[in-house]
Structure formats: structure tokens, C-alpha cells
Amino acid sequence: MKILTTGSMFLAVLFMCVDATRAQQTTHSISAAVERQLNMTEQSIVHVAELMPENQYYFTPDSLHLPGSDFKGVRTFAAQVKHLASDNYDMWAVLTGETVPPGGVGVEGPPAIRTKAQILDYLKGSFAMGHRAIGTLTAENAMDLLPFRMSKLPRLDLAFWALTHANDHYGQMVVYLRACGINPSAPLPK
Numbered sequence: 001m002k003i004l005t006t007g008s009m010f011l012a013v014l015f016m017c018v019d020a021t022r023a024q025q026t027t028h029s030i031s032a033a034v035e036r037q038l039n040m041t042e043q044s045i046v047h048v049a050e051l052m053p054e055n056q057y058y059f060t061p062d063s064l065h066l067p068g069s070d071f072k073g074v075r076t077f078a079a080q081v082k083h084l085a086s087d088n089y090d091m092w093a094v095l096t097g098e099t100v101p102p103g104g105v106g107v108e109g110p111p112a113i114r115t116k117a118q119i120l121d122y123l124k125g126s127f128a129m130g131h132r133a134i135g136t137l138t139a140e141n142a143m144d145l146l147p148f149r150m151s152k153l154p155r156l157d158l159a160f161w162a163l164t165h166a167n168d169h170y171g172q173m174v175v176y177l178r179a180c181g182i183n184p185s186a187p188l189p190k
Contacts, residue, residue, distance in 0.1 A: 031137045034159050038134055041166050042127040048173045048184050049081050049123055054116040056180050077176045081119050082109030084169040088126035091162040094146050095133035095155055101125065134159060 052059075057078040075083060086109040089100040101122070103110030113122050137155060145152040153161070174184045 030139055030142060030156075031134055034137060034156075034163075035131070035134045037163050038127070038130050041163055041170070042130070045084065045166060045170050045173070046120070046124065046127070047188070048170065048177055049120055050188055051182055051184065051186060052077055052116075052173075052177060052180070053182075057116050057119070059176060059180055061176065061179050077173065078114075078116075078119055079108065080169055080173055080176065081123055082113060083107055084166055085109060085119075085123040085126040087165055088123075088130055088162060091148070091158050091165075092126070092129040092133040094148050094158055095136050096129060098129060098132070130162065133162075 058076045060074050060076050062074060086100075086107045090107060092098075093100050101110065103112055109119075109122065113119055137159060142156040143154045145154060146158065148158060177184045
């Protein structure tokens, strides 16, 4: 979080140094830059979530019984995806003012969502909210403090946090795919 705050402080100083006309032009570029990152993150994550076969959605590395490894209690692949989507909703909702979908328990996602199709819909919905959230970012409001999890963070920090968190789980999802013998860059099965 320290890196995000430092980056946000840098951007705040940068914004104060531009004149009103330049600030107007920067408004679009802030949103567009974050949107590009969200697009790449979304494409990667949705791709690997679609690649994992439904019969392996509840796989954990613990089932491999690798010598010297301790994977007890780690999330299943499905739980990784649901957690990522739940946190997406949680963070993006602060920026959009929308409510998160009902039925979630903390950041683990709604227990009623169990099938691959349901989980993918939930994930894609979280990214749709992310696009709406990114559309709210401007040079004028990027540093506005918003309440989030017993703290206050600038809007831009929340956007970066959501992207960083999603990419962290992408890395974990890739490891799960590889453990199942699936190449994460493979095309989707027809």
C-alpha cells in the first residue's frame, strides 16, 4: 500500500503543476490509461477462468501431494475466482456508488454461486463494474479520499489496488492451471 500511496502522491503533485487546459486533457488520459490496464487484466483473467475445465474448478494443489509442500487450506480454483470477483465488486463499488451483488460472505463470494458458468458470470459482472468505476476517474477527483475498509484511500489508489489484487490472483490461477497440465496461453477449447 505504501507504493500505491507514493504513486498517488506523485500524481497529485503532477496534477497541481498543469494549467486548467492541460488538466482537462489529462482527465481523459487518466481514465484511458487505467482502462487499458483493466482491459489487459480482464482479458487475461477471464481467459484462464474459461480455460480451466469445469471438472477441475474445485482443484487445489493440495490434491497433488507434492513432497515438502504445504497447500492445506488454500482456496480451490473456483474460490480463487470468486474471491477475486468479490473483491473487485467491493473495491469498484466504492468508486461507482453501486451496491455489490447480494449473497456474498465477506470477500469469498456468494456460496450459492457454484458452477463454472455461474462463477464466470459473477467474474465478468465484476469487471463490468470495474469499467464503470474507471469511467468515473478524472484529474479533479483522482485524489479524493473515499472510505474503504476502516480507512480512507484516494480514488486512484482504489483503482490500482483492484488491478494489483486481480493480477496477484491471476498469477495464482496460472499456477493452478499449470498444475493441471494446462498451458495458460492456450486457445480456448471449441
